[in-house]
Amino acid sequence: MNAPSFNNNDISAMILAGGRSSRMEGMDKGLIELNGLPMIEHVLQRLKNQLNLIRINANRNQPTYADLGFTVIEDRLDDYQGPLAGMARGLEHCPSEWLLVVPCDTPYLPTDLVQRLYQQAHEQQAEIAVAHDGKRMQPVVALLRRDLYPSLMAFLESGDRKIDRWYNKHQTVTVDFSDYPEGFININSMNEKLDLEKQAG
Numbered sequence: 066m067n068a069p070s071f072n073n074n075d076i077s078a079m080i081l082a083g084g085r086s087s088r089m090e091g092m093d094k095g096l097i098e099l100n101g102l103p104m105i106e107h108v109l110q111r112l113k114n115q116l117n118l119i120r121i122n123a124n125r126n127q128p129t130y131a132d133l134g135f136t137v138i139e140d141r142l143d144d145y146q147g148p149l150a151g152m153a154r155g156l157e158h159c160p161s162e163w164l165l166v167v168p169c170d171t172p173y174l175p176t177d178l179v180q181r182l183y184q185q186a187h188e189q190q191a192e193i194a195v196a197h198d199g200k201r202m203q204p205v206v207a208l209l210r211r212d213l214y215p216s217l218m219a220f221l222e223s224g225d226r227k228i229d230r231w232y233n234k235h236q237t238v239t240v241d242f243s244d245y246p247e248g249f250i251n252i253n254s255m256n257e258k259l260d261l262e263k264q265a266g
Contacts, residue, residue, distance in 0.1 A: 070180075071163075071179070071180070071183050073116060073117040073118075074117075074161060075161055075162050075163055076116055076161055076162070076163040076164070076165055076179060076183065076208070077116060077117075077118035077119070077120070077159060077160060077161040077163075077164060077165070078112055078116050078118070078119045078120065078164070078165040078166070078167065079119075079120050079121070079122050079138075079151065079152070079154070079155030079159075079164060079165070079166050079167075080095075080105060080108055080109070080112070080119065080120070080121050080122065080166075080167055080168070080169050081122050081148050081151040081152070081166060081167065081168050081169060081205060082094070082095035082105055082121055082122060082123045082130065082168075082169035083122045083123050083124040083139065083140050083150070083151045093123075093125060093126050094169055094170050094252070095108075095121075095123070095130070095169035095170070096126060096129060096130075097252075097258065099172055099252070099258055099261065099262065100262055104169055104170055104172060104252065105121070105130070105133070105169045106133070107172030107173075108167060108168075108169055108171060108172060108174060109133065109135075111172075111173070111174040111175075111176060111178075112165075112167070112174070112178075112179075114176065115176070115177075115178065115179040115180070116165065116179060118160065118161065119135055120135055120136045120137070120138055120155070120158070121133070121135050121136070121137045121138070121169075122137075122138055122139070122140070122151035122154055122155060123137050123138075123139060124139050124140055127139065138154050138155070138158055139154070140153075140154055141153070141154060141157075147226045148166075148168070148204075148205045148228065149217065149220070149221060149226055149228055149231065150221065151166070152164075152166050152209065152217065153214065153217045153218055153221060155209075156209060156211055156213060156214035156217060157214055159211040159214075161211065162210065162211055163183070163186075163208055163209065163210060163211065164208070164209045164210075164211060165178075165179055165182070165207075165208050165209075166205060166206070166207055166208075166209065167205070167206050168205045168206070168251060170251045170252045170253070171206065171248070171249060171250065171251045172250070172252070172261075173247055173248050173249075173250055174206070174248050174249075175242060175245050175248040178196070178206070178242075178248070179208070181240055181242070182194040182196065182207070182208040182240050183208060185238050185240045186208055186238060189236075189238040190236065191236045191237060191238040192209070192210045192213060192235045192236045192237065193207055193208065193209050193210070193213070193232055193235050193236070193237040193238070194207065194208040194237075194238050194239075194240050195207045195208075195232065195237060195238070195239050195240065196239075196240055196242050196249065197239040197240060197241055197242060197243070198242055198243060198246040198248070198249045199241065199242070199243025199244075199246050200243075200246070202229075202239055203249045204228040204229060204232070205228070206249065213235065216231075216234065216235070217231060220234070
């Protein structure tokens with residue numbers, strides 16, 4: 066069976082760079098350099114060949130992010146409410162049927178990420194497709210239907226912030242990326258960043 070193809074206008078992306086980065090000594094994670102480039106630029110390089118429309122969710126340093134040439138949207142909710150708040154803003158401003166969300170600290174995302182998520186969402190008639198690296202689900206690497214926005218806002222307004230609890234309310238499929246688990250390496254501390262640079266060197 067042939068994999069369903071998508072039109073670039075069907076899917077847009079939101080890179081989540083709106084966190085507090087408490088484990089990175091409060092530094093803005095997306096702007097920390099990895100091998101000479103800000104972390105978010107590694108993510109952008111992985112996505113630019115897959116999608117035309119990419120936006121960035123950031124709650125500080127917005128002019129610096131905007132200098133990369135992409136629209137920057139901040140959370141509507143105050144005080145760093147977590148990735149679901151960024152997802153909600155992405156869905157609110159989503160011009161396409163589907164929204165891809167990825168974090169700003171995953172520099173090695175699969176180059177076929179969008180196609181594989183979309184294929185499984187299409188085949189399983191799912192509302193959400195979430196990446197799985199073979200060991201665990203990667204909840205902030207996901208493809209979401211735009212019409213989930215009212216559901217997500219109601220969930221956030223109830224005071225809940227647990228991603229998996231919201232996913233469980235919808236038709237969600239996990240997508241196997243166990244053939245490329247390194248695509249979901251994320252950097253949560255300066256030590257992890259230094260280790261990755263040593264490996265690359």
